[in-house]
Amino acid sequence: xxxxxxxxxxxxxxxxxxxFWIFFFGxxxxxxxxxxxxxxxxxxxxxxxxxxxxxxxxxxIPRPKTFITAHGGAVDVPxxxxxxxxxIAAVAVExxxxxxxxxxxxPMLDAVGPxxxxxxxxxPDLTIDGRPKIVPLRVATDYHVDTRSPNPIGLxxxxxxxxxxxxxxxxxxxxxxxxxxxxxxxxxxxxxxxLVPATFTTISRSRGRVTVRSIMSHHFADxxxxxxxxxxxxxxxxxxxxxxxxxxxxxxxxxxxxxx
Numbered sequence: 001x002x003x004x005x006x007x008x009x010x011x012x013x014x015x016x017x018x019x020f021w022i023f024f025f026g027x028x029x030x031x032x033x034x035x036x037x038x039x040x041x042x043x044x045x046x047x048x049x050x051x052x053x054x055x056x057x058x059x060x061i062p063r064p065k066t067f068i069t070a071h072g073g074a075v076d077v078p079x080x081x082x083x084x085x086x087x088i089a090a091v092a093v094e095x096x097x098x099x100x101x102x103x104x105x106x107p108m109l110d111a112v113g114p115x116x117x118x119x120x121x122x123x124p125d126l127t128i129d130g131r132p133k134i135v136p137l138r139v140a141t142d143y144h145v146d147t148r149s150p151n152p153i154g155l156x157x158x159x160x161x162x163x164x165x166x167x168x169x170x171x172x173x174x175x176x177x178x179x180x181x182x183x184x185x186x187x188x189x190x191x192x193x194x195l196v197p198a199t200f201t202t203i204s205r206s207r208g209r210v211t212v213r214s215i216m217s218h219h220f221a222d223x224x225x226x227x228x229x230x231x232x233x234x235x236x237x238x239x240x241x242x243x244x245x246x247x248x249x250x251x252x253x254x255x256x257x258x259x260x
Contacts, residue, residue, distance in 0.1 A: 036061045037077040108246040115246020117238035132231040136170040150205040157210045165217030187220045194223035200244045215247035
């Protein structure tokens, strides 16, 4: 027999190849299983009619594991405690599984469709040294708007209807990037201070204005607020982004219809 052969038909290279195949198959199963730590088990469309039909597929979800966060917290996943139990403010248009849903209230505030958001931790994201990561310039005094860029502070903010709905009062920056994340607005209708993600705005230097096309001018009055005027939590960020994102569909009735 050749050198290294166990029999006349199997040698070391062939055994190593088979071992690699087995290892790689196990690795795929392991990674797919670990991928189900969040978001699983799924709730079926039949959940409301049965005793919580759960969908997890193959392989099944893994056993709970505790993860220690960078800032001293601990998170157990998967965990039934963290499952989102909010009632859906919408009803199915048809009775069959997979039917479209019709909002029953104000979808921009009820987290329906593009306005939906996850129930993330109601705490601010932190820098590596434990400070709130996103803060206004009045707190981040070492930062300023580049002189080569238009400074939005003091500019009027127009909604998608071309009417002024607010005025920019401050800029919120990300201390870790750094870059501008939000503009702080003073709402014309009620004087509230709210945030708008910078990515939802367009600044016109020549016209001296900021435009937010996703919502109308009167919608600024209902933008979700902050618990602390100088910091924003992860959950508040998602709610705010969900509100403006929902406006791209729900801000006016004409946006609900087909494009063609």
